[in-house]
Amino acid sequence: MILEKVIDRIVIQSEYKDFVDKYIDNILKEFKGKIHSIYMCGSIPKGIAVPFKSDADFTIVCVNPKDIDYERLSNIKDRLLEEYPVVTKIDTIICSIDDVLNKPNEWGFWVKIICVCMYGHDIGENVPPIVISPEFILDLNRETKEEVNRIHSALSNASDNMLKTRYIKGHSKRLIRALYSLVLEDTGEWQDDISTMKNAILNYCEIDSALVDYLYACYLDSNVLVEEFLGIADEVYSYFENALNTMAASRKSFE
Structure with a gap:
């Protein structure tokens, strides 16, 4: 059996559209030229988020995760949480292109199956089909x-x-x-x-x-x-x- 994507289409509620756009815009400006692609998972891209209860889950894929300074990233999160109290928390996972392509049953699974691409080329498309097995x-x-x-x-x-x-x-x-x-x-x-x-x-x-x-x-x-x-x-x-x-x-x- 081959695993299918958890979220097959992006349906973001109106309460969250500006927030998502601003998060992506801030990340791209702060880490200019270092971002390959940005993804989301969870309730917001599925369109089932509950205002003031749901959090936001992002994943950033880049060439080198060390290029993403966590303090600068944290400052972006703090500013957006203050501006958009409808979001309770912002979680951001950072991984490399090599992680996704060379660890298909770990990072590849995460990006290909769990996440949806919000910006850039969806590198999950380059991950081979993931077959359910003991090895996986x-x-x-x-x-x-x-x-x-x-x-x-x-x-x-x-x-x-x-x-x-x-x-x-x-x-x-x-x-x-x-x-x-x-x-x-x-x-x-x-x-x-x-x-x-x-x-x-x-x-x-x-x-x-x-x-x-x-x-x-x-x-x-x-x-x-x-x-x-x-x-x-x-x-x-x-x-x-x-x-x-x-x-x-x-x-x-x-x-």
Whole structure:
């Protein structure tokens, strides 16, 4: 089975059109000549964003990510968040052209399947079709452990309640996405709707359903005790890691 693009057409609501145009314009002016293409994913390009609740997710592709100074990028975000309070947060991922073309099951998947091109040539068109397979699932999760450890540490040390809420929501979403990747061969498609992901996990995964329901509840309402959440999150990740290791061992036995 070949993965199809999550967003097949761009439908931006009127409340967000000026914001998106201004973000792209600011990025191009600030980093003149260094931007290959700009992409979006999530609710805004799908046309289902909720004013004052939804965030904006951008991806910048360039020759050298080091050319994009994070402080200057952060200044752009701060200015736009002040000007457009309809957006709660702006996330920007930066990757290189080589990342997309040479890591098709990681960055290639992200740009080709998850994102839509807002500016420049869509480099995702140069990524070969992505076939759902154990090899793809393993490659897709190559950095999951590092990401989970990073957010676990950040959440453990967070003192600000707003940060705690954001980390818990983000960590819940990341773990649900990881679990969903395990059932791709069953679903045959990538979903970016968390509720749909949760239901697929409950249908096809052998994990305790209470753990999945807890994560989903935390994604919707992150007002929980950090220690309790981390305990559940660690239990979920342990299941995921064991499943991934089993998949890797099975793949090796056929080589």
